Amino acid sequence: MFKQFVFLSINIFWFCQIQSANAQHDSALFEVVTSTEKASIIYDKHGSPLDSITAHLLASDIERVSGYLPKLITDLNLSSNNAIVIGNKQSALIQSFLGKDNSSNEWETYAIQVLEKPNSKIDKALVIAGSDARGTAYGVFSISEKIGVSPWYWWADVPPKKQKELVLKIENTQSKSPKVKYRGIFINDEDWGLQPWAKQTFEPETGDIGPKTYAKVFELLLRLRANSIWPAMHPSTKAFFHYPGNRKMAEKYEIVLGSSHAEPMLRNNVDEWEHDTMGDFNYFSNKKGVLDYWEDRVDEAKNVNGIYTLGMRGVHDSGMEGAKTTAGAATMLKDILKDQRALIKKHIGKPESVPQVFTVYKEVLDLYDYGLELPDDVTLMWTDDNYGYIRRLSNSEERKRSGGSGVYYHASYWGRPHDYLWLSTTHPALIREEMLKAYDTGADKIWILNVGDIKPAEYTMQFFMDLAFDPEKFREPASYKAHMLSFYQDIFGSVEGEKITAMRNAYYNLAWIRKPEFMGWSQTEPTRPTQVTEFSIKEENPARIATYQSLTAQVKKLSPTISKENQDAFFQLVSYPILGAAAMNKKYLYRDLQVYHHNTNEKEFEKYRDSVSFYHNKINELTDHYNQEIASGKWNAIMHRAPRGLPVFKLPDTTIETTNQTVETPKVEIYKAVADYDNASKFEKEFPKKLTGLGYTQNALQVASATATSKVDTTFKKNASLTYKFNFEEAIQKPQITITAIPNHPINGDQKLRLGIQIDKGDINLIDFKTSGRSETWKLNVLRNQARKSIELEELSAGKHTLTIYVIDPGVILDYFVITQSGNPIPYTLPKN
Numbered sequence: 001m002f003k004q005f006v007f008l009s010i011n012i013f014w015f016c017q018i019q020s021a022n023a024q025h026d027s028a029l030f031e032v033v034t035s036t037e038k039a040s041i042i043y044d045k046h047g048s049p050l051d052s053i054t055a056h057l058l059a060s061d062i063e064r065v066s067g068y069l070p071k072l073i074t075d076l077n078l079s080s081n082n083a084i085v086i087g088n089k090q091s092a093l094i095q096s097f098l099g100k101d102n103s104s105n106e107w108e109t110y111a112i113q114v115l116e117k118p119n120s121k122i123d124k125a126l127v128i129a130g131s132d133a134r135g136t137a138y139g140v141f142s143i144s145e146k147i148g149v150s151p152w153y154w155w156a157d158v159p160p161k162k163q164k165e166l167v168l169k170i171e172n173t174q175s176k177s178p179k180v181k182y183r184g185i186f187i188n189d190e191d192w193g194l195q196p197w198a199k200q201t202f203e204p205e206t207g208d209i210g211p212k213t214y215a216k217v218f219e220l221l222l223r224l225r226a227n228s229i230w231p232a233m234h235p236s237t238k239a240f241f242h243y244p245g246n247r248k249m250a251e252k253y254e255i256v257l258g259s260s261h262a263e264p265m266l267r268n269n270v271d272e273w274e275h276d277t278m279g280d281f282n283y284f285s286n287k288k289g290v291l292d293y294w295e296d297r298v299d300e301a302k303n304v305n306g307i308y309t310l311g312m313r314g315v316h317d318s319g320m321e322g323a324k325t326t327a328g329a330a331t332m333l334k335d336i337l338k339d340q341r342a343l344i345k346k347h348i349g350k351p352e353s354v355p356q357v358f359t360v361y362k363e364v365l366d367l368y369d370y371g372l373e374l375p376d377d378v379t380l381m382w383t384d385d386n387y388g389y390i391r392r393l394s395n396s397e398e399r400k401r402s403g404g405s406g407v408y409y410h411a412s413y414w415g416r417p418h419d420y421l422w423l424s425t426t427h428p429a430l431i432r433e434e435m436l437k438a439y440d441t442g443a444d445k446i447w448i449l450n451v452g453d454i455k456p457a458e459y460t461m462q463f464f465m466d467l468a469f470d471p472e473k474f475r476e477p478a479s480y481k482a483h484m485l486s487f488y489q490d491i492f493g494s495v496e497g498e499k500i501t502a503m504r505n506a507y508y509n510l511a512w513i514r515k516p517e518f519m520g521w522s523q524t525e526p527t528r529p530t531q532v533t534e535f536s537i538k539e540e541n542p543a544r545i546a547t548y549q550s551l552t553a554q555v556k557k558l559s560p561t562i563s564k565e566n567q568d569a570f571f572q573l574v575s576y577p578i579l580g581a582a583a584m585n586k587k588y589l590y591r592d593l594q595v596y597h598h599n600t601n602e603k604e605f606e607k608y609r610d611s612v613s614f615y616h617n618k619i620n621e622l623t624d625h626y627n628q629e630i631a632s633g634k635w636n637a638i639m640h641r642a643p644r645g646l647p648v649f650k651l652p653d654t655t656i657e658t659t660n661q662t663v664e665t666p667k668v669e670i671y672k673a674v675a676d677y678d679n680a681s682k683f684e685k686e687f688p689k690k691l692t693g694l695g696y697t698q699n700a701l702q703v704a705s706a707t708a709t710s711k712v713d714t715t716f717k718k719n720a721s722l723t724y725k726f727n728f729e730e731a732i733q734k735p736q737i738t739i740t741a742i743p744n745h746p747i748n749g750d751q752k753l754r755l756g757i758q759i760d761k762g763d764i765n766l767i768d769f770k771t772s773g774r775s776e777t778w779k780l781n782v783l784r785n786q787a788r789k790s791i792e793l794e795e796l797s798a799g800k801h802t803l804t805i806y807v808i809d810p811g812v813i814l815d816y817f818v819i820t821q822s823g824n825p826i827p828y829t830l831p832k833n
């Protein structure tokens with residue numbers, strides 16, 4: 001949805017231009033529907049079934065916009081007027097229009113051309129010719145978008161832009177291959193949305209996420225120019241292969257089928273591994289049972305367009321059964337990989353020519369690090385830490401592997417230290433930064449986004465797929481804002497789109513500081529500190545309430561100005577996530593105020609208690625509206641008010657919190673790494689780079705490119721450095737300098753996240769933001785979305801000082817630093833200076 005097309009509306013005509021890197025500037029008008037012209041659609045009856053599907057979808061799209069349903073033709077002799085011709089470049093049909101095609105082996109590209117009088121039967125042809133079936137589909141859907149049908153017309157009820165007459169201005173185009181080969185989603189944690197909705201509302205005949213639902217998912221993927229799926233896999237859902245229609249649908253839509261990190265060989269263990277009859281899912285004690293189980297699937301799926309997940313974990317998201325040590329698991333894994341590839345060879349063909357991935361999720365990274373020898377042609381699939389920070393990417397040796405690498409990334413997560421299954425709040429600026437880093441280190445084979453169950457991750461999914469298609473378009477740190485603006489303006493119009501983009505940006509910025517799902521500080525999270533500072537109660541809390549208050553007011557003001565047709569889309573894409581996040585925040589922020597006034601001010605206490613239950617009920621109200629009111633009940637059961645019933649979704653219990661002590665706010669000095677440095681020396685070109693949207697300052701500072709090397713040099717003479725000058729009126733005894741950064745991980749396995757910190761001409765102290773595994777520090781970091789490291793000094797005298805920060809490892813992204821007295825609490829957020 002990047003501003004790829006320029007729409008100009010003149011009277012009743014739509015004139016559209018395709019801009020592509022190697023477009024010839026040769027344009028023509030093509031009348032699809034006018035008072036005198038009604039184009040038909042010709043597709044290749046010998047072509048891929050997807051050609052027929054997309055031809056029919058295009059016809060429906062034209063009808064959605066103009067009210068006219070074009071005739072669909074497979075016999076060239078029948079046409080006499082304007083025709084849209086759809087097919088593969090190598091087909092006889094397309095070659096009869098465009099002549100012989102000499103390009104070979106292009107991946108997912110398409111050409112679009114307008115031809116005058118191409119033959120005696122056709123006045124004018126708009127030819128969409130793909131290098132392969134998906135290439136053709138992407139070409140067709142580019143026309144759908146141009147006539148005003150959003151990829152989200154069905155999944156978010158974005159209304160088509162009605163036009164009685166449709167005339168397209170087409171520039172002859174040859175598109176380029178996507179930069180990332182496999183791009184797709186993982187439907188995960190469907191238990192609270194997609195599954196109950198499919199069961200009760202959309203596909204009751206199957207009672208599950210079945211072929212009818214998958215057809216809609218696959219259509220959406222193609223409209224987003226994606227190509228792959230890891231299907232739903234939780235206990236509430238039957239295995240993808242359980243319904244033969246699912247597989248057939250994937251074949252017809254040419255969607256590449258994979259499976260999650262826990263489900264090797266296209267199996268879905270939760271549903272398919274029957275412990276009572278098959279024994280333990282244990283390669284040590286039940287090798288034959290497990291191998292037969294895998295072989296059955298490879299045989300069944302041999303004609304599927306598949307990507308095989310190799311390796312073995314537990315039945316679901318857990319470590320390998322039967323392995324007592326990392327060494328034992330790693331040794332067994334080597335045999336497992338050999339056996340799995342032998343199955344592929346037996347049933348499909350040379351393993352080197354079948355796409356396979358090895359996903360280093362959670363404990364599997366330890367096995368890989370232990371020294372696992374991965375066959376060179378297997379794609380190494382790196383993963384984030386479930387919270388949007390990629391744990392590791394390829395070093396220079398790994399980059400040489402023929403299988404290349406990819407990334408499995410979360411926009412939704414079930415698990416510890418805390419889920420975020422409800423609202424989709426991962427900041428697009430973070431996705432941009434992490435995925436570009438992946439791309440720059442060679443991860444261009446496969447990108448899979450865990451979208452939870454699609455809604456309400458619509459925008460995130462669109463963003464991720466556009467980024468995967470061409471990361472080069474997102475080089476500018478602020479490019480995500482332009483993308484968002486384009487997305488909302490295309491749907492809601494230019495003025496409304498601009499306002500919505502500002503609101504959505506604020507929504508992501510607020511969730512950076514704390515996600516709505518983490519507001520409870522409860523159960524699976526580190527508990528809320530018992531000491532509450534005056535600053536937190538008197539400044540942070542009201543400031544955050546006020547920002548959400550203002551966002552709520554903006555939604556309420558804009559909502560009645562949105563057209564009737566756009567109301568359902570507005571509720572799904574704007575109101576529900578923003579008002580939901582606001583209600584969840586206010587519920588907890590008022591809870592804190594209620595607790596604060598306990599025993600001191602009964603009136604205030606009661607007022608806040610009422611607010612807490614008001615906002616608790618507000619979430620129920622909004623969710624009921626989503627499920628029952630909008631789009632005439634189409635989305636009944638898709639939205640859950642309390643996924644997994646975690647404490648954060650309950651009415652907070654205030655009695656347990658009343659022991660909070662309030663302490664005075666200590667004096668702190670805060671400096672923004674971005675804005676406040678006085679000098680930057682020896683940085684590579686374009687660095688240090690301000691990353692808009694990242695960090696508490698929303699302007700964190702990237703110190704080096706992703707492929708830079710670490711500079712370990714005890715003299716620090718060659719290291720890049722930043723200096724900050726400051727002045728104290730009074731001396732500080734026992735000062736503590738705390739540096740905050742984005743809680744990311746070293747770029748590759750050879751690096752750390754070190755900085756050298758020096759005050760004046762003193763010693764250089766090393767700090768390292770690297771966290772180990774799922775340590776307590778890592779948990780704290782991902783929940784507050786910030787890493788902190790402190791150094792302590794004896795004294796800082798009154799007068800002028802210089803802080804120098806030396807760059808050692810390239811991955812560090814600095815946010816701000818705080819000088820306070822040792823032992824004093826540091827505010828959660830940045831005080832306004």
Ligand code: REL
Nearest residue numbers: 188189260262317413414415
């Ligand atoms: O997010 C993940 O990749 C895993 O945690 C999932 O595979 C798993 O199904 C999880 O949602 C629940 O157990």
